[in-house]
Amino acid sequence: MDKRKGARSAKDIPTEILHQLNAGEIETANLVEWLAVDQKLLLENLLQQNERLDYLKPILAKIDALKKQTVNTINEAIGTELYQLCKDNRDEDFLAVISFHKADLVRCWATYTIGKNEDVSIEETLDKIKYFAADKHFGVREICWMTVRPKIAQNLTQSIKILSKWTADEDENIRRFTTESTRPxxxxxxxxxxxxxxxxxxxxxxxxxxxxPSRYVQDSVGNWLNDASKSEPEFVKKLCENWEKESPTKETVYIIKNALRTLNK
Structure with a gap:
């Protein structure tokens, strides 16, 4: 991710930085910048740069048809329509362009080309999304699990079997994906x-x-169990008791504290 710290508010983003963001020349440095990007302008610039301006009108029509336009709904509309257009036009080249693009929001759109593809198995879906799960940018990592979550829900047993193997991955981002994508x-x-x-x-x-060992992963595991505690409190209590006995490490203690925060209120 860009080493810039980024502005604390949208009005403080320098004009030149905003121009570069909307041109797809740099990544967003923080959530403020991520929310400030004009996705329609970024899309137009992307399509113009890659001689795909004929894709613009149908995508804008999808955005205009949204009942509620938010960063996430616009993101999904663009990604979904890009998937459909690339599929209809057999445009594998452009799929590659957006998947490896320097702009994080463009890579976010690319994750929908995986999540919206109903022609592949859950095994292939998760295999393809793994690249984005390891992305260095927080925005791409968050969007990517959301794009495949519906398919995980439809294939829960098989998904858990696959994701359980990812828990041993050396990349903390991939380990975190396993819990974040399956949070109850x-x-x-x-x-x-x-x-x-x-x-x-x-x-x-x-x-x-x-x-x-990763606090990033610990937070996600704690949040997972806190979710579960709201519907199955006894399960979470019992599991935490077992973990406390089996593994009295500072990492486990931290997870347990987060897991029980709602029950201990």
Missing amino acids: RGVWCAHLEELKQNPEKALAILEPLKTD
């Missing part, structure tokens, strides 16, 4: 009812991460 309640996404009622089904993911 999650953020900005539909709940996983099966895991709200039967959180034990995800133990193959949770158990290997109970002593994870």
Whole structure:
């Protein structure tokens, strides 16, 4: 990610920086910049730079048809329509362009070309999204799990089996993806009812991460269990008791504290 710290408010973003962001020349440095990018302008610049301006009108029509235009709904509309246009035109070259683009929001759009593809198995979907799960930019990592979450929900048992192997990955971003993508309640996404009622089904993911050295992963595991505590409090209490006995490390203690924060209120 860009080493710039970024402005604290949208009005403080220098004009030149905003121009570069909207031109797709640099990555956003923080959430303020991420929210400030004009995605329609970025899209137009991207298409113009790659001689795909014929894609612009149908994508803008999808955005205009949105009931509510937010950063996330616009992001999804662009990514979904780009997927459809590339599929209809067999435009593999442009799919590659957006997947490896220097602008993080463009890579966010690319994740939808995986999540919206119903022609591939859950195994292939997760295999393709893994590249984005390891992205150095926070925005891409957050969007990528959201794009494949519906398919994870439809193929929960198989997804957990695959993701449980990712818990041993050396990349903390990939390990975090395993819990963030399966959180029972999650953020900005539909709940996983099966895991709200039967959180034990995800133990193959949770158990290997109970002593994870990364605070980034620890927070996600704690949030996962805090989600579960709202529907299955006894499961979470019992699991935390077991972990406390089996693994009295500072990492596990931190996770347990987060996991029980709602129950301990």
